[in-house]
Amino acid sequence: MSIRIGILGYGNLGRGVECAIKNNPDMELVAVFTRRNPDSVKILTENVPVYSVDEAPSKKDDIDVLILCGGSATDLPVQTPEYVKCFNVVDSFDTHAKIPEHFANVDKVAKENGNIGIISVGWDPGMFSISRMYGNAILNNGSDYTFWGKGVSQGHSDAIRRIDGVKDAKQYTIPVESALEAVRSGSNPEFTTREKHTRECFVVAEDGADLPRIENEIKTMPNYFDQYDTTVHFISEEELKRDHSGIPHGGFVIRTGKTGWNNENNHVIEYSLKLDSNPEFTASVIVAYARAAYKMSKEGMTGCKTVFDVAPAYLCLQDNAELRAKFL
């Protein structure tokens, strides 16, 4: 019997989850819930109903895991504790500073209702977090480095769009190659913000806009750009659509450390991602953790979990004997 999955929220991430389910033969999409008018939402999978979110609780017996695809700013802090009352849930809550509070809220309700909620799943937080943790556990005497990109930062793109005279924009975060090389050499460098990443902006200006003013406003924007070397390109709307409509991302987690009685030996552990589609990859991670939520719930576990609490075998389609034979 398949694992029956529900999706709550049908944007880029929800659509990515729908695609990932198609690639996992032990799973089945059984319902999509939306805050919009359900009749206005067309999904890719045939013969799967779209419901209003209000109907979700009434479907609880038909769904093994509900995947919450809302945003971290205002949706998930409310939705995850709310829906874990009725469902095993997985979310991608990514406001790092508020994770302890979110964890506590979800844990309480999940335990009271005998469900599992796996939070902060994706690649950062998510696979990058796991890489940082394994690296630290193995090389206790060492240093951590995380680089992001090359990829589109939605937050920075939005910040540019809010500038007067800007019609549309896309911002790429780019790791500095020489900084990566210095880390890999084991020289244990320390970096300023400027030395680790650069920012490249593609901006569509309104007709007659003051381009030098826009460029200056971008480059001096506090926190978003002022601490970085930023390049601004003004392009046409057609060019933006043609060359910059993808949502690629990626990055690098590197742990360097020393071993030996006198710390005489250096080691470098590197984990990297190169992703054509940030939301589809995030969704693929989430779907693997939905499988884990299902298996762990079947074993009687309850409460809030993060990627740190999930043994790798739970993520997999195969049983444990097959995993040992195939991957170990």
Added chain:
Amino acid sequence: MSIRIGILGYGNLGRGVECAIKNNPDMELVAVFTRRNPDSVKILTENVPVYSVDEAPSKKDDIDVLILCGGSATDLPVQTPEYVKCFNVVDSFDTHAKIPEHFANVDKVAKENGNIGIISVGWDPGMFSISRMYGNAILNNGSDYTFWGKGVSQGHSDAIRRIDGVKDAKQYTIPVESALEAVRSGSNPEFTTREKHTRECFVVAEDGADLPRIENEIKTMPNYFDQYDTTVHFISEEELKRDHSGIPHGGFVIRTGKTGWNNENNHVIEYSLKLDSNPEFTASVIVAYARAAYKMSKEGMTGCKTVFDVAPAYLCLQDNAELRAKFL
């Protein structure tokens, strides 16, 4: 209170474990067991006793986890089931084909005696296995690639040393850079053995030995060298000692895969290691899993486990709340 560790077998790996314990403030080395005459074994840590292996069972109340540092060919198949009778144990059993049998043997005895045995810990099997598994769980529609090196292969070095006229030798396994690049490009290449790795040999010949014959015997040796492009350098004993006395290793695990409704997006997950000392890194992984064995045993778990069965948080010094705040 510290986690009390015992080491059984004091070669390169045992010494690496001893060094790793020094870097982990929650652990303490309490005993080393050897098959040699204990008086002949000098260890690095002060005031820690060296015993004969025969005395191990009598020390079971003093040791939380016993780390087995013997070889996979003949030692561990006997030792791991034997010592898991009295101890929680961790081993680095690396004969991939015999892991299912080893698992079954250890699992039975471990469960009968209420202990935990974590087997096949290190980097391959070990961290590379975990990377393969996470990669497969996330990108179900994709391909796996593992490359080893640049590093010293003990087995290949030994094979060269057995050739008539060879005094000493060191063999490096080297991944082919263009093959790595092809994989990273997402082109999903298929390789012959020859296309993935080359082998480089540094050989000290006996005086008056027939060098062309030795070189030919190496290059045509079945399984070890005949399927590879192999380079042979004859050097002096001094050069071997000066330039090739280290035990570096490393490698790359790459998972490429597609997502999207029509498989239109490519993704590359890459995990790599660059290690100055193969045994010290392996030991560092083992020591982290010794911590996991200790914590899991405290929670009442028993039986044989692999890296697939251990949730990442068990490996760490920090408690779960601190882990979430720091690494997630």
